[in-house]
Each structure stands twice: as structure tokens, then as C-alpha cells.
Amino acid sequence: MEKNSDDPLIEVAALTRLQACTNPVILDCRYALSDPDKGARAFANGHIPGAHYASLHRDLSASLQRYGGRHPLPSSAQFQQLARKLGVCRTTPVVVYDDNRLGFAARAWFLFFFFGHKSIHILNGGLQAWKDAGQPLETRAPTPRPAGDFKPEPQENLLVHYAQVKAGLHTASWQLVDARDHERFAGLKEPIDPIAGHIPTAINSPWQEITETASGKVKSPEVLRKQWESLSNGRPLLNYCGSGVTACVNFFAQYLAGRRDSLLYPGSWSDWCAHQRGRH
Numbered sequence: 248m249e250k251n252s253d254d255p256l257i258e259v260a261a262l263t264r265l266q267a268c269t270n271p272v273i274l275d276c277r278y279a280l281s282d283p284d285k286g287a288r289a290f291a292n293g294h295i296p297g298a299h300y301a302s303l304h305r306d307l308s309a310s311l312q313r314y315g316g317r318h319p320l321p322s323s324a325q326f327q328q329l330a331r332k333l334g335v336c337r338t339t340p341v342v343v344y345d346d347n348r349l350g351f352a353a354r355a356w357f358l359f360f361f362f363g364h365k366s367i368h369i370l371n372g373g374l375q376a377w378k379d380a381g382q383p384l385e386t387r388a389p390t391p392r393p394a395g396d397f398k399p400e401p402q403e404n405l406l407v408h409y410a411q412v413k414a415g416l417h418t419a420s421w422q423l424v425d426a427r428d429h430e431r432f433a434g435l436k437e438p439i440d441p442i443a444g445h446i447p448t449a450i451n452s453p454w455q456e457i458t459e460t461a462s463g464k465v466k467s468p469e470v471l472r473k474q475w476e477s478l479s480n481g482r483p484l485l486n487y488c489g490s491g492v493t494a495c496v497n498f499f500a501q502y503l504a505g506r507r508d509s510l511l512y513p514g515s516w517s518d519w520c521a522h523q524r525g526r527h
Contacts, residue, residue, distance in 0.1 A: 255356070256465055256503060257368040259380040262342055266297070271340040272333050272392070273298040276307070276351040277374070280439075286351075293384035295344065295377055299333055303492065307354050314409070314521050316514035317439075317490035318354075323399040326362050330399075334392025335364070344370035344377070348458040349465070353495040357511070360502075363400030369499065372464040407485055407510050409522050416448050421510060422479055423449035426488040426497045439489055442520045446487065452478060454488065454496035471504040483508040487515040 257265070265271050275298045277286035283304055290300040301307055306329050309319040321329070335341060341364060343355040352369050359367035370376065378384070407421070415421070425445050430436045432451040437443035445451070452474075458465055465471075475484065484501060488494040491513040501509040512518075 255368055255499070256371050257342055258371050259376050259382060262370060262377075263382065265340055265342070269340060270392075271342050272335055274301045274333070274341065274343045274352075274355055275299065275374075276301050276303070276343050276345045276355050277347070278303040278345070278351045286345075289346070291386065293386055295374070296383060296385045297389055298344075299389050301329075301343075301355055303351055303354065307351075307358060314514065314518055316518040316521075318492050320361075320406075320491070320513045321358065323362065323401055326358060327397060327399050330359075330362075330364075330397035331395045333395065335395040335397040337397070338366065339395065339397075340366040340368065342368045342370055344373045346374045348373070348455060348463045349496045349499065350454065350493050353499045354492045356499055357495040361402055361405055363402065364397070372462055375463055405509075405511055407512050409512075409514060409518055412446065412485070412512055412519070413522075416446075419485075421483040421485040423512075424478065424484050424486050424494075424497060425449045425451050425516075426454040426486060426494045427451070427516070428453050428455070431489070440517050440520050442523060446516070446519055449487075450478060452497060454493040457496055457500040465500065465503065468503050468505070471500050475501050475504050475506060483510060485510040485512055487512040487519075489515055490517045491515040 273295055275290050275294045277289050279285040287300055287302060303318060309321045309325060341359055343352040345352040349369060356367055356369050423446055425432050429451060432445045434444035486494040486497045494511055494515060498509050498511055
């Protein structure tokens, strides 16, 4: 069934209708952890018409500190500056996309959601779905928009930080969910962080399992609902990953499934490792 433009997940046809009747802000969130400038180069080579580029490390993260993980959440002031520069006002529709099965677009979605924006959507299937639908790409830089008046209203109740995670490992009401792949969760490999393994009491639900392998499109809400119900056992889900980025994919999927009790550990495993090493 065709999604409409009010859904958190938007289809290509709905995006084209939105472009025809309003002026949405479209963000290209392509990125590669191994090559931080790859997404910007790909954007320059072709993107959805009118889209702006949002870099994970420059736009969607704060500066790296000792604690807080490899991709700390931006402050309210930092995010307000970005949103206003993009021309985002209170009612401006914002659509985000990538080419990595929501891996980076979900981070942008979460930030707008966390900071209180009501009209924020992820393009289902990302850039590939746009191209498969025969839609055009452009290479020119986007036309600057008038500055927006976006005012962040952070929902701090959505976040759980290290001290709370550590103190609540065996007593808290939530269930920790690790979004990394099975081998990293099991400690069989660790290509990025200094310690292998996972946070005690966590269960594993890799973020890639939210989407269909072939199309990169999100599984149906019914499938997602059954998945999260089977894992949560009635408990709120506290999501984490390596640095708080792909955990947002699971958070988004839980939202699509009707969950309104999901939480995020923004520093995630990289922050947990920093604290463990700091104890020695």
C-alpha cells in the first residue's frame, strides 16, 4: 500500500508529490566510515534534485571527546545552526536518504525527532529506490534557502547515558539491544573499538535485519512488530551499537512498529569501552 507524506517512512511517489506541492528540505546522508569524504563525492556526482548534503562527522555529530562515543550527538545549539542554515522552520517537511539501508539516514531522522521536529521522513529504499523509479539526478549544488527558524526542543527522556546503563544492568526495566553484527557482538572480531564483546545483559539484533537485502526497503510494520515483541518481553528497548549511529535504525524500526517506549544509548559501545579503559 502506498505510504502518504505524513508517514515517518516515505515512498518515492509520495516524495515527488511533496516536491510538487511544497518545498521540502531533502538531505543526502551518504557516508562511509572507512572514507569520511566518500559520501560528499558521491553527492557531487549525482543526487536527488534539490537535496543538500549532510555529513555524519561534520553535521550530524559533535566533536570527539574522551567520553561520549565516536560520534557524539550534536548539542541543541549545533543542531539548531544546521537546521536553520538548511531553511528548516517548524512546519517544513524534511526527507532524509542514503544508499546504505538507512544506516546513516536514520541518524538524521533521529536527530530531527529528538530535537522535536514533527515532519521528518526517511525515503524508503534510499537513492536506489529513487533511481529504480526512473527519477532524475542532478549534480549542481543546491540553491541556498532563506534561513529557517527551527527551535530545538530536545527530548532528553529518550536518552540513557553510561552511568545509568552501568547502574541499571541488572535492575532497570529496559532491555539492552545491540545493533551491531553477530561477530562483533560475540567478540569474534572488533575492527574499530579497542575492546571486543558487548555490554552485559544485551541481546543482539543487527540493524541490517530491518530492511530487505535485495531492495534495501524496510520490512512491513507487522513483521517489525512481531520481531520487537519477541525480543522485548514487554520491556522498553534501550538501543546501542558501535557509536550510536546504526542503533538509530533499530529505534526507527521500533517506532514504525508502534513502539513509543524505545530509548537510545548515544555513546554506545565506543563510550562503554572508553569508560572501561578509564578504570585502569
